[in-house]
Amino acid sequence: MSILILKSSILGEHSQSNAVIDQALGHTNSVKVRDLAREQVPVLDASIETALRGGSDLSDSQQAAVKLSDQLIDELKAADSIVIAAPMYNFMIPTQLKNYFDLIARAGVTFKYTEQGVVGLLENKKVVVVTTRGGIHVESDRDHITGYLKTMLGFIGLTDVEFVYAEALSMGEEQAATNREAAVQQLQTLIH
Numbered sequence: 001m002s003i004l005i006l007k008s009s010i011l012g013e014h015s016q017s018n019a020v021i022d023q024a025l026g027h028t029n030s031v032k033v034r035d036l037a038r039e040q041v042p043v044l045d046a047s048i049e050t051a052l053r054g055g056s057d058l059s060d061s062q063q064a065a066v067k068l069s070d071q072l073i074d075e076l077k078a079a080d081s082i083v084i085a086a087p088m089y090n091f092m093i094p095t096q097l098k099n100y101f102d103l104i105a106r107a108g109v110t111f112k113y114t115e116q117g118v119v120g121l122l123e124n125k126k127v128v129v130v131t132t133r134g135g136i137h138v139e140s141d142r143d144h145i146t147g148y149l150k151t152m153l154g155f156i157g158l159t160d161v162e163f164v165y166a167e168a169l170s171m172g173e174e175q176a177a178t179n180r181e182a183a184v185q186q187l188q189t190l191i192h
Contacts, residue, residue, distance in 0.1 A: 002030040003191065004079035008097035009087050010037045016132040016169050017085035020180060024187040025083065032075060036096040041068065043095075044102035052106055069103045073110060081126045081191060082158070084149070088133040092144050101152050110156040120157020127153055127161045128190050130183065134170030162190050 003025065009015035025031060042048060042065055051062035052069060076082065086093045104110055111120050129149055137143045146163060153161050166183035169176045 001080045003081045004075055005031060005033045005083045007035045007085045008094040009085060017087045017130050020130050020166055020183045021083060021085055024184045036100050041099040041103050043099055072104050076122055084129045086129050086131045086145055088145055091142055120155055122157040125158055127158050130164045132166045132169055136167045138165050
């Protein structure tokens with residue numbers, strides 16, 4: 001089974017989401033890791049949007065964006081399972097992860113429009129989202145991550161989605177350690 005891990009934390013070695021994933025999957029074979037904070041994806045703008053829609057006479061930077069988009073989509077297609085690190089920053093996913101989704105959401109490639117509505121083209125893949133938070137937000141009106149990611153992933157056909165929540169990580173070290181360990185155990189169970 002091949003696993004694609006998408007990390008998005010800007011905190012490097014101090015990242016809670018990276019630590020949970022590394023501890024749970026550190027010795028797993030067939031893992032491809034893409035660290036979106038280290039290997040930044042460009043911000044979607046009019047130039048890149050034109051290129052991704054199949055514009056002609058593309059500049060070098062536009063061609064590079066399409067090439068990167070193709071590479072990211074190929075990684076998704078090649079994976080049997082996808083693990084996404086989605087730490088909560090100001091009640092939402094990191095910008096780096098949003099930029100990634102903007103580059104892989106391509107009509108005719110990862111989704112298509114039909115008379116019945118949008119149909120996602122990436123199917124039969126398990127997705128586990130590891131979301132770390134300093135406070136407690138699950139099932140509250142402050143948790144915009146869960147709904148957004150279910151919508152975004154479903155839009156491209158990824159509907160088998162599970163969430164691993166590691167919360168209260170800034171509310172005392174004992175509680176944080178307990179919650180981190182529970183997240184590690186849950187991730188190991190879901191991905192193996």
